[in-house]
Structures are given as C-alpha cells and as structure tokens.
Amino acid sequence: MNVIEVKNLYFEYNSYDEHDKITGSAPVLRDISLEIPSGQFVAVLGHNGSGKSTLAKHFNGILTPSKGFVTVDGIDIADDSALQRLRQTVGMVFQNPDNQIVATIVEEDVAFALENLGVPPAEIRERIDRALETVDMSRFAKHAPHQLSGGQKQRVAIAGVIAMSPKVLVLDEPTAMLDPKGRGEVVRTVKKLNADGATIVYITHYMEEAAEADRVIVMDGGRVIMDGTPKEIFAEVGRLKSVGLDVPQVTELAHELRKNGVDIPGDVITEEECAEHIVKLLARANYDCY
Amino acid sequence: MTVIETKNLTYKYSVGTPFEVTAVKDVSFTVEKGDFIGIIGHTGSGKSTLTRHLNGLLKQTGGEVWINGRDIRAKGVNIRDIRFEVGLVFQYSEHQLFEETVFKDISFGPKNMGLSEDGIKERVLRAAEYMGVHENWLSRSPFDLSGGQKRRVALAGVIAMEPRILILDEPAAGLDPRGREKVLKFISDYHKSAGITIILVSHSMEDIVRYAGKVLVMNDGGIFCYEKTDKAFSRVKEIAEIGLGVPQITRLAERLREKGVDLGTDVYTVERAVERILGLMRK
Numbered sequence: 127m128n129v130i131e132v133k134n135l136y137f138e139y140n141s142y143d144e145h146d147k148i149t150g151s152a153p154v155l156r157d158i159s160l161e162i163p164s165g166q167f168v169a170v171l172g173h174n175g176s177g178k179s180t181l182a183k184h185f186n187g188i189l190t191p192s193k194g195f196v197t198v199d200g201i202d203i204a205d206d207s208a209l210q211r212l213r214q215t216v217g218m219v220f221q222n223p224d225n226q227i228v229a230t231i232v233e234e235d236v237a238f239a240l241e242n243l244g245v246p247p248a249e250i251r252e253r254i255d256r257a258l259e260t261v262d263m264s265r266f267a268k269h270a271p272h273q274l275s276g277g278q279k280q281r282v283a284i285a286g287v288i289a290m291s292p293k294v295l296v297l298d299e300p301t302a303m304l305d306p307k308g309r310g311e312v313v314r315t316v317k318k319l320n321a322d323g324a325t326i327v328y329i330t331h332y333m334e335e336a337a338e339a340d341r342v343i344v345m346d347g348g349r350v351i352m353d354g355t356p357k358e359i360f361a362e363v364g365r366l367k368s369v370g371l372d373v374p375q376v377t378e379l380a381h382e383l384r385k386n387g388v389d390i391p392g393d394v395i396t397e398e399e400c401a402e403h404i405v406k407l408l409a410r411a412n413y414d415c416y
Numbered sequence: 417m418t419v420i421e422t423k424n425l426t427y428k429y430s431v432g433t434p435f436e437v438t439a440v441k442d443v444s445f446t447v448e449k450g451d452f453i454g455i456i457g458h459t460g461s462g463k464s465t466l467t468r469h470l471n472g473l474l475k476q477t478g479g480e481v482w483i484n485g486r487d488i489r490a491k492g493v494n495i496r497d498i499r500f501e502v503g504l505v506f507q508y509s510e511h512q513l514f515e516e517t518v519f520k521d522i523s524f525g526p527k528n529m530g531l532s533e534d535g536i537k538e539r540v541l542r543a544a545e546y547m548g549v550h551e552n553w554l555s556r557s558p559f560d561l562s563g564g565q566k567r568r569v570a571l572a573g574v575i576a577m578e579p580r581i582l583i584l585d586e587p588a589a590g591l592d593p594r595g596r597e598k599v600l601k602f603i604s605d606y607h608k609s610a611g612i613t614i615i616l617v618s619h620s621m622e623d624i625v626r627y628a629g630k631v632l633v634m635n636d637g638g639i640f641c642y643e644k645t646d647k648a649f650s651r652v653k654e655i656a657e658i659g660l661g662v663p664q665i666t667r668l669a670e671r672l673r674e675k676g677v678d679l680g681t682d683v684y685t686v687e688r689a690v691e692r693i694l695g696l697m698r699k
C-alpha cells in the first residue's frame with residue numbers, strides 16, 4: 127500500500143510587486159510523480175537548489191502544489207480542513223536542532239505537541255517515556271536542552287515528533303550540522319524507527335547514509351532523475367558526479383578499479399562487501415601467478 | 417618564522433560559578449609562516465574556543481598568545497591591529513552577510529581599515545576573484561545567491577582585508593559535495609598564490625588530509641597530537657576512539673588488514689587505495 131502519492135506535482139515561487147501583483151515566477155518542482163509504499167526507507171539526494179526540501183515541505187502541507195496533487199495516507203495535503211490530521215500523520219525534522227526545541231526541559235519539549243493536541247496527562251507521560259526511550263535519551267529527560275550535544279538535541283527533536291506517533295517521518299538533512307558521532311546516533315535512531323514500521327523520507331548529502339536506505343531518489347533541476355535501490359543508483363558513478371553528487375568511497379574504489387581492468391562489481395556499496403571482493407580478487411591474482 | 421605561538425593557553429567558561437568548565441587546557445603549539453594547518457576534534461573538544469583566542473576574540477584565563485612575535489595581551493598592543501593580521505571566518509559565515517549588494521558586503525572590512533575608494537575597489541575585486549565570486553554578482557543582493565555562493569562571498573569579505581593569517585571554522589559545513597569541493601579548492605588556491613598561513617577547523621578527515629600539511633588533533637580541551645597529517649591519521653583506532661569520523665576508505669583498509677590484506681596505514685583517499693590494490697595484484 128502506498129502511503130505517499132505524488133502526481134504531476136509542479137511548484138513555483140512567485141515574486142510580487144508592492145500591489146501584490148505577481149511579477150515573476152521561478153519553477154522549483156517540475157512534474158514530479160512518485161509513490162512511496164508504507165514502511166519504506168527512502169533517501170533523497172540532490173545538490174543545493176535541486177528541489178529536495180521543497181518536495182519534502184509538501185508532505186506535511188507546509189507548501190501546497192502549484193499544479194498536481196500530493197496525498198499522504200489518503201489525505202489531500204492541499205485540504206485545509208485536514209491539516210491537523212496531516213501534521214499528526216507526517217512528522218518533520220529539520221537541519222538545525224536549535225530551531226526545533228521550544229522548552230527548557232527535555233521532557234517538556236517532547237510533550238509540547240501532545241499538550242497542544244489535548245492528549246490526557248497520563249497518556250502524555252506514557253508517550254514521552256516511550257519516545258525518549260526510542261531515541262535513547264531517557265536519562266536526559268530532566269536536563270536542559272542547551273546542555274546537550276548536537277546529536278542529542280536532534281534526537282530530542284525526533285522524540286518530540288515521534289511522540290505523536292506519525293506514520294511518516296520526513297527528515298531534511300538532520301545530520302548536516304552534526305559531528306560524526308552525532309550523525310551515527312541519528313542514523314541508528316532513524317533505522318530503528320523504520321524497523322518499527324515508520325515510513326522514512328530522508329534527505330541527505332551523505333552518501334554513506336543514503337546507502338542504508340531501501341530506495342534512493344535523485345533530484346536535479348526540480349525533477350526526479352534517478353530512482354532505484356542504492357546499488358542501482360550508486361553504480362552510476364559518472365551520472366551522479368555530473369549532477370554534483372558523490373558516491374560512497376567504496377563504490378568509487380570499485381569504479382576506479384574497474385577502469386583499471388579489475389574484475390569487481392560496479393555496485394559495491396558497503397565496506398563489508400567491498401572488503402570481501404578485494405580479498406577474493408587478491409587470492410585469485412596470487413593463484414594465477416603460480 | 418613562527419607566526420602563531422600559544423604558551424600553556426587555558427580558557428575557562430563561567431569562572432567562579434558552579435558551571436565552571438575548562439574548555440581549553442594548557443595548549444602550547446606553534447605555527448610557521450605559510451603553513452596550512454588542520455584542526456580536528458569532536459564537538460566540544462575546544463577547537464572553536466582555541467581559534468577564538470588567536471585574534472583576541474576571547475581573553476585567555478591562563479597562558480599567552482603570540483602573533484607575529486608579539487604577545488597580543490601585552491601593554492601597548494592594539495588588539496584591532498591583531499584582528500587585521502588574523503582573519504577569522506566563523507561557521508556558517510553567510511549568516512553575517514548584511515549589505516544591499518555583494519560589492520558593499522565585501523568592501524565592509526577594507527572600508528573599516530580606512531583605505532581609499534580605489535584601494536577598496538581593488539581589494540574587493542581581488543578577493544572576489546580568489547573566491548570565484550563572479551563580477552556580475554557584485555551588484556546583486558547577496559541574499560539572491562545560493563548557499564555555496566553566499567558562503568564564498570562571506571569568505572571574500574574576510575580575504576579582502578588581506579590578513580596574513582586566515583582561520584576558517586568549518587568553511588564547508590552544510591554545503592553539498594560540489595559546494596564543499598569548490599570552497600575548499602578556492603581556499604587552497606588562495607593559500608598557494610597569496611602565500612599566507614591558514615588554519616582550517618574541520619570535522620572531516622578527508623578534507624584535512626587533502627589540504628593540510630599538519631594537523632592538530634584536539635581531545636577534551638587538550639592536544640591529542642600535533643604532527644604531519646599522514647603520521648597523525650595512521651593511528652586510526654585511537655582517532656576513532658576519541659570520537660572523530662574516520663573516512664570510509666580508511667575503515668575499509670582496517671577491515672582488509674584484519675583479513676590479512678595490508679594496504680598500509682596511510683590510506684585516506686580512494687586514489688591511494690586504488691594504487692595499493694593494483695600494486696598488490698601485480699606482485
């Protein structure tokens with residue numbers, strides 16, 4: 127079953143003069159059609175300005191289509207009357223954790239949305255505890271957010287979102303401002319949520335993170351230009367580089383070795399499989415000598 | 417010639433309160449003229465606090481900072497002069513853009529230095545060229561540019577003051593791969609052609625390996641090691657233990673070593689790994 131459906135989506139930003147008359151428009155999304163099945167972990171890649179974030183902002187109705195439509199769990203995102211239901215269905219996490227934290231105590235921050243929704247206090251307690259446990263931040267429940275590291279803050283932001291039990295989690299470069307340790311923490315948390323059944327839309331510039339997803343979508347110039355498994359996508363090293371993207375280093379290694387006539391698959395994306403192939407290769411090369 | 421020297425530099429935040437924290441502990445190091453130094457360390461290791469002392473933005477709670485042979489806190493030293501000698505570019509420097517046009521923004525520093533109209537123009541154009549800021553952007557609003565372009569304009573604004581020492585705090589953070597490469601390449605070319613001293617603070621071992629000759633690894637406010645980049649990063653395991661990200665290709669080399677394939681301990685780039693693997697195959 128598809129939880130997200132995008133049909134012929136166009137979006138453009140308009141510029142206005144002082145009389146609110148449209149003076150020009152800049153197309154950002156051009157004819158995007160996508161279906162995302164429930165429970166899928168989708169990574170979205172694309173250089174700055176390719177339209178990734180604009181697309182993501184349609185999933186919970188922050189932006190609405192100029193043309194075409196988007197539905198999430200059967201809700202038309204342009205339907206104002208369903209907006210609250212939509213926002214509970216789709217949780218958003220942004221780049222800068224400091225912009226997403228509103229309270230002075232971690233657990234109060236996680237409770238923020240639930241209180242606004244009028245969830246009974248006993249249930250709020252239960253949901254906070256579960257959310258903090260999921261992101262492995264229970265022991266910081268009474269701490270002040272400003273004393274936490276970037277990765278910890280980002281996990282608190284995620285806890286605040288998952289406390290609403292959304293079916294879909296959209297994360298827009300959640301690790302861009304974090305150090306390697308913080309990045310690892312966030313990626314592990316996201317994978318855990320996905321394993322528990324959440325559909326994940328994950329925007330990133332880190333190719334190793336995208337390699338963890340079920341599916342990779344590549345955007346350029348407001349269009350989806352590639353869509354496939356990480357193996358299928360990363361095997362096209364040249365095409366990715368031509369749109370300003372990278373591939374994981376092990377994929378690049380395999381690609382370079384192939385250029386030198388070495389027989390190694392072009393779709394190697396993890397360290398593990400890459401190491402295995404190289405060990406085999408060398409064993410074979412040495413055997414051939416004897 | 418030594419251009420930067422710290423002697424037992426120590427900095428404590430919130431001294432005398434229950435929240436007192438020592439962010440930099442007893443750090444002594446020197447930088448020679450023309451060096452390209454990387455500073456790396458986990459979040460909270462004291463990298464940014466340390467660099468903020470090098471142009472006098474923070475006043476140390478212990479120790480000394482010497483720039484171009486002068487103790488910057490000595491009597492008679494004007495800290496304003498030090499700031500013209502040492503340019504400091506913060507993280508997300510594009511947030512500091514504020515002028516109506518790119519030209520005006522880049523000229524803000526030189527103007528404050530009291531240069532003539534012509535002198536200002538010359539410096540703005542030179543800095544713009546160094547950072548790949550197109551001439552036709554100069555009359556535009558900086559806010560109409562993309563993230564990577566804005567970042568380069570902000571860098572040009574600091575470079576226009578022509579500091580002999582340039583400190584960059586995560587100049588490529590948050591940019592996409594193409595933007596990262598561009599910014600770092602422009603910085604590296606500038607280093608070479610202007611012959612200045614550069615300190616690059618980064619989380620990325622890949623970037624440091626590619627551009628810096630020497631690296632200062634910080635851990636918990638102190639120096640973990642300060643040596644040639646190759647030598648420092650050959651201690652992969654220890655580096656990973658203090659919370660730094662090790663490039664995937666280096667982790668691959670470690671994994672291969674465990675399986676009995678030795679590519680060497682200095683594999684940080686894909687090119688080097690390719691070379692070593694091909695070498696082993698030809699043996």
